[in-house]
Amino acid sequence: MKVYTLHAKQKLPISLEEAWQFLSDPKNLKVITPEYMGFHILSGADRSMYPGQIIEYIVTPVLGIKTKWVTEITHVVDRDYFVDEQRFGPYALWHHKHFIKEVEGGVEMEDLIHYKLPFGWLGQLMHPLLVEPKLNEIFNYRKEKLIALFGKL
Numbered sequence: 001m002k003v004y005t006l007h008a009k010q011k012l013p014i015s016l017e018e019a020w021q022f023l024s025d026p027k028n029l030k031v032i033t034p035e036y037m038g039f040h041i042l043s044g045a046d047r048s049m050y051p052g053q054i055i056e057y058i059v060t061p062v063l064g065i066k067t068k069w070v071t072e073i074t075h076v077v078d079r080d081y082f083v084d085e086q087r088f089g090p091y092a093l094w095h096h097k098h099f100i101k102e103v104e105g106g107v108e109m110e111d112l113i114h115y116k117l118p119f120g121w122l123g124q125l126m127h128p129l130l131v132e133p134k135l136n137e138i139f140n141y142r143k144e145k146l147i148a149l150f151g152k153l
Contacts, residue, residue, distance in 0.1 A: 001092065001116050001117075001120065001123075001124075002116065002117075002124055002127075003093065003114055003115070003116050004114070004115050004116070004117070004127060004131075004132070005112070005113065005114055005115075006111070006112075006113040006115070006135055006136075006139065007110075007111070007112055007113075008110070008111045008139050008143070009108060009109070009110045009111075010108070010109050010110075010143050010146060011103060011105075011106055011107065011108050011109075011152075011153035012106050012107055012109065012146060012147075012150045012151065012152070012153055013105055013106040013150065013151045013152070013153045014106055014107060014150045014151075015106075015107070016079050016100065016101075016102045016107055017079070018150075019100050019107040019109065020078070020079045020100060022149075023082075023098060023100065023109070024048050024049045024076075024082065025045075025048055025049075026041065026044065026045035026048075026049060026053075026055050027041065027045050029041075029045075029057075031145065031149075032141070032142040032145045032146060033059075033138070033141075033142075034137075034138060034141045036060070037059050037060055037061060037138070038058065038059060038060030038066065039057060039058070039059050040057065040058045040059075041055065041056070041057055042056040042057060042058060042068075043055070043056045044056055049073045049076050049082055050073065050076060051073060051074060051075060051076050052072065052073070052074075053072065053073040054070060054071070054072050054087070055070070055071050055072075055073070055084075056068065056069070056070050057069045057070075057071075059090075061090065061134060062130065062134065067089065067090050068088065068089065069086065069088070069089035069090065070086070070087045070088040070089060071084045071085060071086055071087060071089075071094070072084065072085050072087050079100065080099070080100065080101075081097060081098055081099045081100065082097075082098050083095070083096065083097050083098070084096045084098075090118075091115050091116060091117065091118070092115075092116040092117060092118045092123070093114065093115055093116035094113070094115050095113065095114045095115070096111065096112075096113045097111070097112045097113075098110075098111055099111075099112070103153075105153050106153045109146075111139070113135075117131060
């Protein structure tokens with residue numbers, strides 16, 4: 001089964017502390033997710049991220065179909081990076097690394113996601129038609145939302 005990669009970088013004119021404070025608060029995921037995704041946190045977002053934290057969501061990614069998604073925060077290095085991994089949800093594999101580093105004038109945020117789709121060849125067929133465009137749309141929305149919140153470097 002094929003493993004796909006999504007890689008995104010963005011610079012923002014904010015401090016490392018401000019970036020970490022925003023990104024390490026699970027409640028802010030709703031802020032940077034498109035409204036049509038019907039994103040709703042069910043549990044686990046009552047404190048800042050820590051290794052072992054389980055967060056349960058409901059999302060509506062396509063065709064109005066509600067999906068439960070459970071992720072675990074597996075690694076956290078304060079003001080450097082954190083990793084979330086799907087434990088239950090729409091993907092056969094979801095491993096998302098979030099890196100943050102200081103750069104001149106602000107911070108650079110980097111997302112590196114490795115994922116697999118379910119349903120074998122059918123999932124692979126749906127990747128370029130549905131999944132990849134949807135993920136690109138979501139991450140473009142996040143980029144624009146973060147610019148609206150913090151400005152552009």
